[in-house]
Amino acid sequence: MGILNLELKKVVDDSYEIEIGYQLTDELVSDLEKGLVGSIRKFAVITDTNVRDLYAKPICEKLIQAGYGVELFVFAAGEKSKTRETKAMIEDAMLEKGFRRDCCVIAVGGGVVTDLAGFVAGTYGRGVPFINYATTLLAAADASVGGKTAVDTPLATNLIGLFNQPKKVYLDIACWETLPKREISSGLAETIKHACLASYDMFEFLEENMEDILRCQKFACEYIAENNCKIKYDVVMKDERESGLREILNLGHTVGRAIETVSDYRLLHGEALAIGMAAQVQLSARLGYMSEEQAERVIALYEKAGLSTAVPEYIDREALVKKLYTDKKVRDGKLRFVLQRGIGNVVEFSDGVYATPIEESLAREIIMELK
């Protein structure tokens, strides 16, 4: 009989600010007082056991001093906590504490915290606002721009989640100084990837200043924080739903994500990505998109950042090849890779298409030949 047309066209404004600086807790409180999240006065601060005492508790105290209602929700640090079960545990705790829809989530921590807390916020009461207070280099590089939130499942990483934009992101560079060296290096994996895909100048800066970066020198940290955001923003703004261009941010992740899973998270995300990038430049060189020399230069920069590009002994390379098929770029059962063109650019295979089908045999060959 009948057809009803529901017109649901509207303008959505998800704009937000990223503030880069040293110790930004006062800025956070002042922004809230200026109405960053409207009249909301109840905050769920979500954090992990790594940063609870160092950053999350002081933030809670400042918020309480300012007269806000605050509860702290803590989960065990590490990618292994980025699960549906942790999300459910936080939701139940928030419900238990009486949180309803008139609240705001503040994520304090690295990429795991911001990914998970952003996802919690996105489905709590069908969506409450959230703020990211990023304490790691990886979060600064990866989690501050793009609105990607997600959890992992036994079969795949980051496949269950949401696009959800924060109300504001604070990148507190002062926190980086307290990071373990391993975390700094891991965070640099995404930074180098950004340079590889979009900026030869940045790549040179990283080559020239790697020691200062590893010692958290102010000028170097600021440069990285700002340029990571800018590159990612350029890409994301042109393609918020990851339909085409945005896939370039996935450079190195086809193998990277798979090895992260196969390692059962013994490898940090950045450590896995370094290996994935090594595979990617080998593949790009093999297909003639970059020279062997350029590929070596990328690998050398990863090593300089303290990241091994060798596949750990304990990794079953056949299992790794099989795991490639859980990649979200897979289409019609075919593997697809984003490839690098020289240094500072990616290959556009056809109009708006940046991921290309690669035969399993070739992918296997590259993986078997990795150090």
Next chain:
Amino acid sequence: MGILNLELKKVVDDSYEIEIGYQLTDELVSDLEKGLVGSIRKFAVITDTNVRDLYAKPICEKLIQAGYGVELFVFAAGEKSKTRETKAMIEDAMLEKGFRRDCCVIAVGGGVVTDLAGFVAGTYGRGVPFINYATTLLAAADASVGGKTAVDTPLATNLIGLFNQPKKVYLDIACWETLPKREISSGLAETIKHACLASYDMFEFLEENMEDILRCQKFACEYIAENNCKIKYDVVMKDERESGLREILNLGHTVGRAIETVSDYRLLHGEALAIGMAAQVQLSARLGYMSEEQAERVIALYEKAGLSTAVPEYIDREALVKKLYTDKKVRDGKLRFVLQRGIGNVVEFSDGVYATPIEESLAREIIMELK
């Protein structure tokens, strides 16, 4: 140091069609062939054990005949299945079957199926399209317009979820004839609520034609399907994010949702809503927004639809009062109710505010006085 401004303003078009008719499977296939979900050729049909054989399997067969890739995902029928655990189970099964981001979810069933499947689609690969094929009156009344998807948790119903608009909704009235009488009555609870809050004419139609409705006469079913959608659409279009006006759809749900939970889902949603509406009209009458006679007339219509407005013996009324606080309209720890003004209208307490704080003592009094 620096602030980066991310401009993320854009036009979003979530418009879609609701098709009302008899046996719409061919229409579904034809719409897919015309590009309803673009070039996607892989479908996850999500359904429950009630409608699997009767509706979901025939739809799968038609899709397979048309050359599409189809897998069927079935969960146990009933509100008790509307959980994060069922969602995770379906996600894992979809991952196992190789579903990635290039798929579309088709929900075949009633409100529980459409709520759950829409939520699965909204977070699978950070969002894949979905289509609702609604087989019950309740789904027609409740799940076809508004984009609400959710699951229940031990502490609250529908608090974890998403606003997610389908690509199209099919309301297959032919299915209604196969519904158990209890389901028809339960579905009418939302229909009567819609009349109460927006249309005196519809209320009169329901009073005059209730017997024909209960016997699934064509003219009556069509009238209900169409008017339910129209009323809901009018409200939703004006307020997609449920910030103000949309709360009026929550009429009767403050007590209704709570009693549904306290009954441990022995009451169907509509059965619980009938009791919640009885509480609401008593409260509205007490506060002078409607006459005692009007309140009785609303209660009489629910009874005529085969719905008892009496609180079952096994309900602990004190537990019910306590459970009211899990309502999502609660603000600053205060209960808030939407109230009816006469029949066919609601009370606007101030500009754009349709829910008013009610003292717990008054809410308790009303609940204790219910039949």
